[in-house]
Amino acid sequence: MRLSVLLKEIQYTCLRGSEDIDVAGVAYDSRRVETGSLFICIRGALADGHEYAGDAVAKGAAALVVQEPVEVPEGVTVILVEDTRYALSLISAAWFDYPARKLKTIGVTGTKGKTTTTYMIQSILEAAGHKVGLIGTIHCITGKRVFSSENTTPESYLVQEYFAEMVDAGYDCAVMEVSSQALMLHRVAGVMFDYGIFTNIEPDHIGPNEHSSFEEYLECKRQLLRQCRVGIVNRDDRHFDQMIRGHTCELETYGFSEQADLRAEEARLVAEPGYLGIRYHVKGLLDLPVEIDIPGKFSIYNSLAAIAICRRFGVTEENIRSALKKAKVKGRVxxxxxxxxxxxxxxxxxxxxxxxxxxxxxxxxxxxxxxxxxxxxxxxxxxxxxxxxxxxxxxxxxxxxxxxxxxxxxxxxxxxxxxxxxxxxxxxxxxxxxxxxxxxxxxxxxxxxxxxxxxxxxxxxxxxxxxxxxxxxxxxxxxxxxxxxxxxx
Structure with missing residues (x-):
């Protein structure tokens, strides 16, 4: 693929060489560089890709993307950008021909509930006949393979690769967990989600190599509401007003609050020997009874978020009810x-x-x-x-x-x-x-x-x-x- 095509959505300066060259692959790990590759120098917590620029060139890299000048031999194109992580995300999307644009994409962020909510959404949409890919904490499903995850949200190149596999497999939807780290490190940069869910937020992941403060953590999380067309947000969360600050999407809310667009009423715990669950009635934008085989009030919030999404897909009430009754998540209550x-x-x-x-x-x-x-x-x-x-x-x-x-x-x-x-x-x-x-x-x-x-x-x-x-x-x-x-x- 032409380097200029990969760079077309990025602000950059060509320090040497030419953008008018072909590249044979994209790599951000010097060990994976092959002849003709574009190597993107990522600065990480443990290693700095700029230090491996020479190794990448020795292995045949034709071009480098850097955020600081590097010394390399003549004949190698060097592209300077402000943030190589951001560049990696947009270059990866271009390399795989923007697969997210060919899917209905659903991103779920929040301190708790991401995994369960994604599985509920997948369960309901599949029951309604959709083919749904999944990227999350437990595993990834792309239509080509099912495999265990190493991160809640993988590196941006992998996100785009997984989306591309879903498209190739004939999938029409993708639901994924979007962690605060992923938003901070631009792993989903360039993806405009059709739907973004904000489950809740509490102080967490604050410390060395994570977030310096709750405000930084919150700012990373709410980026999703500037990166989706429709945002679906927990109205009951005590940080609700902060969560939606600066949003650019259409907003829809859920919860127990009378102000919520989709709300739960008449909640009752269900307890039998060997079984715990919960029943409630959905009111507002829908009117239907629901029972879930996952205990706890938080299950109501997770299922309401899933119902809000599936309403947007025109899923029938019967499909919603039956799919939620069967939804199970490994290792979550x-x-x-x-x-x-x-x-x-x-x-x-x-x-x-x-x-x-x-x-x-x-x-x-x-x-x-x-x-x-x-x-x-x-x-x-x-x-x-x-x-x-x-x-x-x-x-x-x-x-x-x-x-x-x-x-x-x-x-x-x-x-x-x-x-x-x-x-x-x-x-x-x-x-x-x-x-x-x-x-x-x-x-x-x-x-x-x-x-x-x-x-x-x-x-x-x-x-x-x-x-x-x-x-x-x-x-x-x-x-x-x-x-x-x-x-x-």
Missing amino acids: EMVKVSDEFTLLIDYAHNAMSLKSLLTTLREYKPHRLVCLFGCGGNRSRSRRFEMGEISGRLADLTIITSDNPRNEAPQAIIDDIKTGIGKTEGKYVEIIDRKEAIAYAIHHGEPGDIVILAGKGHEDYQIIKGRKYSMDERVLIQEILEEDRKAQ
């Missing part, structure tokens, strides 16, 4: 049947805010006991351990402290930090380092009416110990425990 007497769930809650929200939600179902099993990741903030320990100690009737991803730390040291947090409360706890043994303890000691939550791992199917990744899926562990129990009877 995921019910796993182990007993007719108590309920066991798996959830990804892995920080203080998400654990507090989860336990508070489950408390509303008035369990006989609320049992919380969790650990904390190693080589991460110790304060998270104290906070999660204190929250579980206050909100759970019994905490089972175990191992998560200890990484290069001693599991016992992490557990001791969690116990320090629990020590600020009167909460009861047991400690069992081995996660399978801890889960077995939770199952064997479950009492009628209990809700048992396995928190922290969610959709993850591995454990990182001393730098090595081992297979470990809690669903597999549960089945192994149940099978061992059967054999022992």
Whole structure:
């Protein structure tokens, strides 16, 4: 493809060489450069692509895109831009022939609820006959392949590649999670979403290598409302006015508020042995009853956002209702049947805010006991351990402290930090380092009416110990425990 074609939507200066050349590929990792490639020098947290410009040229790069001058041999075209990450996104879109423009695109951002909302949208639209691609935290579905994700929102080149695969597979819709990091790092720059959803916002992802302040975090998030045609926003969020500041899209709101365009009324919890759910009635722009097999008030918000999108697609009320009843999300308050007497769930809650929200939600179902099993990741903030320990100690009737991803730390040291947090409360706890043994303890000691939550791992199917990744899926562990129990009877 002609370099000038790839650059047509970018402000740039040609420092040397000519834009009137053909390039054979686009690369942002010097190890992937091939003869004739365009190499884009990205400055990252751990490495600066400008330092590898020479390596890229040695491997045959025909042109470079930089945001600062570099020394390279004669005959190599050098293009200077203000921000190479932004340039990578627009160049990638051009390289794949703007695939997002050939799809109905739905971007979902927010502190919580992104994953569940995207799966609900996919479930409803597919039930209505649409072919829907997905990019998110758990995995990506492109029509060509289904694979586990490394990031909530991948690098911009990959986003465009996945969109292109969806187009080639005959898909007509794409729904994706859009993280604050992705917006900050321009991973979806140049994509004008048909619909943008803003689920909620609370202080999170603030610290080194993330966001310097809540205001910066918020500003990154609300960029989506300047990058979509229709914005669908949670009217009940306490930061609503800040969330919509500077929006350029048509706005639609959802929530319990009388001011919401699409609102929930008559919400009722549904609790049976081994099952938790919620029922409510949609009012406003639609009028229909809904039941969801995912517990908690937050499930109402997630489903309302999904319903708002699907209304725009003309999905029938019957399709909406039946699809929502079947919608399941791996590792998000995921019910796993182990007993007719108590309920066991798996959830990804892995920080203080998400654990507090989860336990508070489950408390509303008035369990006989609320049992919380969790650990904390190693080589991460110790304060998270104290906070999660204190929250579980206050909100759970019994905490089972175990191992998560200890990484290069001693599991016992992490557990001791969690116990320090629990020590600020009167909460009861047991400690069992081995996660399978801890889960077995939770199952064997479950009492009628209990809700048992396995928190922290969610959709993850591995454990990182001393730098090595081992297979470990809690669903597999549960089945192994149940099978061992059967054999022992």
